Amino acid sequence: MKRYGYRTKAVLHLMLCFLCLTAxxxxxxxxxxxxxxxxxxxxxxxxxxxxxxxxxxxxxxxxxxxxxxxxxxxxxxxxxxxxxxxxxxxxxxxxxxxxxxxxxxxxxxxxxxxxxxxxxxxxxxxxxxxxxxxxxxxxxxxxxxxxxxxxxxxxxxNNMVLYYNKDLFDKFGVSYPQDGMTWREASALGEKLTRFDQKQYVGLSSSQTHMLLMNQLSIPFIDAASEKSTLQTDEKWRTYFNTVFAGPGQSSGYVDYMKAHKDTLPYRVEFLQDRELAMFAWLSSIMFVFPEDFKAMNWDMVALPTFEELPQVGSQAxxxxxxxxxxxxxxxxxxxxxxxxxxxxxxxxxxxxxxxxxxxxxxxxxVYGQDSPFKDKNLKASFYNKFAPIPFKSRYDSLALTPYAKVANKVVLTADHNTVFRETAEEVNKKLQEARMK
Missing domain, CATH: 3.40.190.10 (Periplasmic binding protein-like II)
Structure with a gap:
């Protein structure tokens, strides 16, 4: 290997620095x-x-x-x-x-x-x-x-937006959703689309896990000090579940639909494949996860509906x-x-x-989505709302996620919310105690 003198090394060093800076x-x-x-x-x-x-x-x-x-x-x-x-x-x-x-x-x-x-x-x-x-x-x-x-x-x-099936809105002569709606307005719109026409259609649903993880009220799953579930101790959870899940579920025919689908809220299959769900709150990036399903569907998106007391505050990032x-x-x-x-x-x-x-x-x-197959959609809806603050995240949040998601189903199917919240909090706290002992 050639050996270079001091000056040659210095020149090479300067040239390399110049290349790094211009790059x-x-x-x-x-x-x-x-x-x-x-x-x-x-x-x-x-x-x-x-x-x-x-x-x-x-x-x-x-x-x-x-x-x-x-x-x-x-x-x-x-x-x-x-x-x-x-x-x-x-x-x-x-x-x-x-x-x-x-x-x-x-x-x-x-x-x-x-x-x-x-x-x-x-x-x-x-x-x-x-x-x-x-x-x-x-x-x-x-x-x-x-x-x-x-x-x-x-x-x-990532954040949450509201997707909608334009064909169902056209079928029932209902105006499309818009950016800036509240949950009350979205639920009222969903009620117009929850109807029976040869089969049962449902107006509004949400991805439970994602909506909970990214909840707009910035409620932590687990209290940082006590390391216990917040489900029963933080009253904001009741407001959240009643507004996002129980509210839309009050439409006539909604509960019957859930009972025919294993007591669960309408989800991906009902929206993308069966096309019985008119509006679905879901991840803003989800069309890139299931591109073929979205390409085969007549859809668009708007900003996630907001709480009246928190105007233009969307999901957490x-x-x-x-x-x-x-x-x-x-x-x-x-x-x-x-x-x-x-x-x-x-x-x-x-x-x-x-x-x-x-x-x-x-x-x-x-330039968001400019090079994607969906550039003609209302992709700017992803940036319409402000992000809600991200609360404390525990390393044990995953232990609470599935039980909390089941609560989203239960608050639609039963009026006894007190029992649902208490039993779920006890279940999660038991899991947390077991995890900390390992």
Whole structure:
């Protein structure tokens, strides 16, 4: 190998610095200024894992292809969660995970339960990554993942909107929903569409789990101090369940419909396939999860209905975080990947695909869904409302989610809400006690 003199080395160093700076033109205070030691010979072999179960095709479409182009000397292997081979099995096999990502619902538990958490604060300082331009409630949520340290960086976002089947509105001569409706108005509209015409149709329903996780009243599942269920102790839950679930369920024929469908609220199949549900509150990104079903349907979307006492406050944000793990032996390279994912360039790319960006940037939001099959839809509805504040998130929230979701069904089917709330709170508290003893 040739040996270069001091001056030659200095010239090469300056040239490399110049290349690094020009490659990052347009950088903001949140995105990527390259670390001083970065060189064009930088290489890495990184393993990325997610508990989301996101497919390899989806990973490549949203992230993998862009990362390969940005880091041609990196080999980035994505491993998706399998039904019978999750993160514990992966770690037991001896695999090293460099980057872990998941949505807010499972992120902290996935890291903490497997000892993968790393305080990324020093890496953020070294690679000039800040959260000052991230949507405020999302930026604040980072502080709730772990006290006094940063274990995850938000990369993309999600919220709730109201989808509707235009054919059913046309069939019954009812005007389409609009941005800015209240839940009272949406329920009244749903009542007009809950009718029997050769078969039973239902006007309004919601995805229970998502509506609860992202509830507009910012109610935590578990109290931070007592570490017990808030279901019976926080009166806002009653307001929430009565408004979002029980209210729409009072329409004539609604309960009969539920009883014919295993006592459950109308959901995905009833909306997308059976097409018996006129309006469905669901994730803003869901059309990209079931694209073929949505392509085959005459639909549109509006902003999530709001509570009258909280005008223009929509659901909480539901961010997805990326983290450098404590076991990674290539932490700088892994951080550079995350740094790029948060850059304006990548956030714009994601937004065009219909992946909600986390940067609070009107120009990036304006191109949302521009390159998607659904660009003619009312996609701006995703940004119509303000985000509700994100409350305390416990690592044990997942233990409460299914019982709480069952409450959404029960408050429609029974008038004895007191018993439903008490029994469910007792069930959750028992689960929490058992989990803490492990």
């Amino acid at each position: 990052c033109n347009g950088a903001t205070d949140i995105e990527s200024k390259p670390a001083e030691e970065e060189t064009i010979e930088d290489t890495a072999q990184l393993v990325v894992y997610s508990g989301s179960g996101d497919s390899i095709d989806s990973w490549n479409d949203r992230f993998g292809s862009a990362l390969q182009a940005r880091f041609p000397n990196y080999t980035i292997k994505y491993i998706q969660k399998q039904k019978d081979f999750g993160i514990k099995e992966l770690l037991t096999s001896g695999e090293t995970i460099d980057i872990y990502w998941d949505s807010i619902g499972g992120f902290a538990a996935g890291l903490l339960d497997n000892g993968l958490e790393l305080d990324m604060t020093p890496l953020m300082k070294k690679h000039h990554v800040e959260l000052s331009q991230v949507e405020p409630t999302v930026a604040d949520s980072v502080k709730q993942l772990a006290a006094d340290k940063v274990i995850g960086i938000p990369i993309f976002n 539901y961010p997805t975080y990326f983290a450098v793990t404590s076991m990674s032996r290539q932490q700088d390279q892994a951080m550079k990947v995350i740094q790029y994912l948060l850059s304006e360039e990548m956030q714009t790319r994601l937004s065009k695909k219909g992946v909600m960006p986390v940067l609070q940037n009107e120009a990036i939001q304006a």
